[in-house]
Amino acid sequence: MLRLPAFDFQPARSVDHAVALLAAHGNNALPVAGGTDLYANMKLGLFAPQLVIGLRSIAELRTIRFDPQHGLRIGALCSLDAVARDPAVALHYPALARAAAMVGTPEIRNMGTIGGNLCLETRCNYYNQSAEWRKALGYCLKRDGDLCRVAVHSATCKAVNASDTAPVMQAYDARITLVGPLGERNLAVRDFYQNDGARANVKRADEILTEIVLPLQASGMRSTYRKLRLRNAFDFPLVGVAVTLATDAQGACTQARVVLGAVTSAPFEVEAAGSLLRGSHLGEEIAAGAAEEVFKAGKPLENANASLLYRKRMLRVIAQRALEDVSHPLR
């Protein structure tokens, strides 16, 4: 059986305590929430922290509150299952409920947290492999090697951000709070990610993600999330498409965002699709045009469980279906 390497574990009593521990141990420590991503990666020898700092013990980060002034505040340690089942999430941000409910399996959703899902390590099937496998391959750029197996001439890693909720959060224009030794930072999800497979986000090693805020303004939008996968559970997205859309009294689209997941190293907003939708009355033709923009802009690589040609082709289909979802006032 694959065993976890040895490490020390310390549950954090509070956010401050977690941050203090991280600051004190520098690169030797990592925070863990549900552990469904981190522990799997540790078994594969991808991370070997000496100290693992447990965040689940911080009760204050496990609440979901809808506030009619500001929107929805979700503590980073809420389980994906809690997010998927929360009535306020379902009512005001249905695409988030949908995405959270599509993650992995019931077991993964019970243990996995929303914060962990947003901090998910990028994935590539040359990378999410055991130490022995990667040794047999001769490693790759992301870890221990000097060559990207997917894009041989690339100087950077192209592993994908396969989080189901990240593109949805970006489409709702959510903001997150990071707390570190120097205090608190508040930034848009869009600015949290960077398109670098080696470093998925701008979170510093001594910071923890404490809260996600979905703006009140987004609660009136039509929204959806579509996920392409090879089976109906226990599967990361091959392509994810999140759409949010606001309309005026006449039904004209005033705001629109189309954000792709699992295609690049960060959630990827297809601006051209959004601008085509804005000002229009969403109908079949506009939807097809927007899907075409998605198809043109999305450039998957050969690093998931289906060929890049298939994933590329599916961008249009999945985008089209997502747009169909929002073309009727679903909610």
Add this chain to the structure above:
Amino acid sequence: MSKNGASGTRAHVVGAALPRIDGYAKVTGAAIFADDIALPRMLFGKLLRSPHAHARITSIDYERALRLPGVVAVAVGSDLPVRYGILPSAQDETVFAIDRVRYVGEPIAGVVAEDELTAQYAATLIDVRYDILPSVMSIDEALRDLGADAEKIHPESRKANNVHKDVHLTFGDIEAGFAEAERIFDNEYFFEGNTHAALEEHSAVASFGADGKLTLWSSTQTPHYLHRVAASVLEMPASRIRIIAPPIGGGFGGKTEPVAHELAAAHFARKTGRPVKFTLSREEVFYTHRGRHPVRIHLQTGIKSDGTIAACRLQTWLDGGAYGSYGVATTYYTGALLPVTYKMGAYAFDGCRVYTNKPPCGPKRGHGTTQPRYAFESQLDAIATELGLDAGAYRAAIAVDPYTRTVNHLRVTSCGMREALNAVSERTDYSSKHGKLSSGRGIGLAASAYLCGAGLPIYWNPMPHSGAIVKVDRGGGVTVFCGTSDCGQGSQNMLAVIVAETLGVDVLDVSVCAGDTDLTPVDLGSYSSRVTFMAGNAARSAASDVRERIAAAVGAELGVPADRCIFESGRVFDREDPERSLSFVDAARAAEARFGTLAGVGSYTPPADLHGDFKGSGVGPSPAYSYSACVAEVEVDFETGEVRVERIVLAHDCGRALNPHIVEGQIEGSAYMGMGEALMEESAFRNDLHRIPNLLDYKTPTILDTPRIEAIIIETEELEGPYGAKEAGEGPLNPVIPAIANAVADAIGTRIYATPITPERVLQALDGTSGPLRLRAPIAERAV
């Protein structure tokens, strides 16, 4: 006999839908699997595996590993040099590679340490140097002419290039058959390799007693073969080795031959004097494999104007991976069972297995028959469509008749294929749906046959294939001792049912002691769907043996002839006057008083006349064949290429269903497994490596992908089976894959000639960019 119990009375236990005897232990977690075993002072082992697909080992230095605190011993190839293999003709493996490695994941050395992490780390400290050789990763490459200086994977092989085995058999006048045919259908197919994916990873624990005897617990389907091989490799008398097969968390053929970690555990237990455990990781299970061979298939079928088969020629090329395993048998199996379903005038079969630098392939549920069955049933579907015939009625018209011989001389006894075909057609209203459903929806049908155990043992010997002892206790408890290993299919339950029926006691009064070479008579193991039939017959005859003595004692006690004694519901009574009776407990006590310790013995050897007299005739014959038919209904998404299976109706002729619950369970499991093989599972390689050796990326269906499955039991009277039973473990899998393929063809109006039917393949077929497969010249010309 099939509807009756012992001595002509109505069966009480046979046919009752009772809960499994091991059910509670399995679902509550009480069952002790191999990896649950923990012994005092136990060490943990880890195998170092090859990072190269093909290389010569130039040196191994394990000093650093040995010096690591906590490490107790290290072993390499020269420590265990005896070659072994499951077939006498393929003794080609050693526990640890000697001089050469032939696939990524092949064991090179072993380490045992005080704990698993230390063993794992120590393995990385072993320094192995290699000379890398070119790798061979496909059938095409293996058949390619190597020229003078290139190295074969097995240099000692006498075959050309990387061919392992080739087989050529002809039955009847094949040329005349094709000349007589009105039309010849000629197609090529490719069946992708896949693996068993049993939930339990293999585990073995070995311990040496103070008496110098070895006990080896292993999740093995074949304790007897492990016993033989362990004696040979460890160079110890078999009498000093005890193999125990604990409950197994799924086998499907993946645990049917001795493999490195079991023998390594035994070696280290001897060397260190401490118990040793090896449990494989999921990735190591993918390397240990012995799963479904990838097979290229060329099938030509000559049809007369009335649709009957005048002649059939089958060519198969099997990608065997790096070692022999069961491969010679697999090669024969790709040809042997094709004629067991339909009458044909003449039949020719050419099989060729090649070595490649991949984990060895072997038997998986349906062993070697699954791949050509997919091809044949796909082609028959096309033939029926071409001829404008109903696929079910057409198959029923050309089906073999009970109690006949096939064109390749196999003896067919009971045969419920027509009934199975009718059942699935009727239940689904197949005839009114096929070709008539709305676009994107399809329905497909297929049939198949399977063995009830192999007629001949895998190593030649004149002894029984199965033996049993039934002991009766003074308290009325009955124990059946038999060497079978229950790989989850419920075979021990079958033994309990058969013995309980024979002695007229409650199933729960029967204990089964199985899979322990010290305590139980030999049974060859859980493979070829043989246990219910063969071990069942042995158990029945052992129970009858002891019953005779009990009947004699009861007869004397009650003053009635022994042959009037009926055993039923925990009593033994006079058929003529049921009031005259003894409880089973009193009957047993009376018999013990009269005859001494009460035990019966029985054994089973298949009849000798099951097959023809030609080289290779030993693979395929079985004392009986099970028959199955399946209808699948699918919906295909034309934009994404996704296939959604909506319904599987699967009818199976299992002879008499000893326990209908378990038969249904096997049918449902077969539908599920077949669906995975049809749509998603594949052993894929890239850069010489298994691309996805884990269960997140290697796709098997989840329950959310699994459709409504309707199991239909077809009962026939199998006169040679125990209480009329045949098999249900493997047979029902085979028709599922072609039924789904045929349903997809019906849904999209074009055929896909390869498995798995992935969304990408569906889109290619719809685009018209895939087309029929075409074998490249070197293969078609058979460069063997």
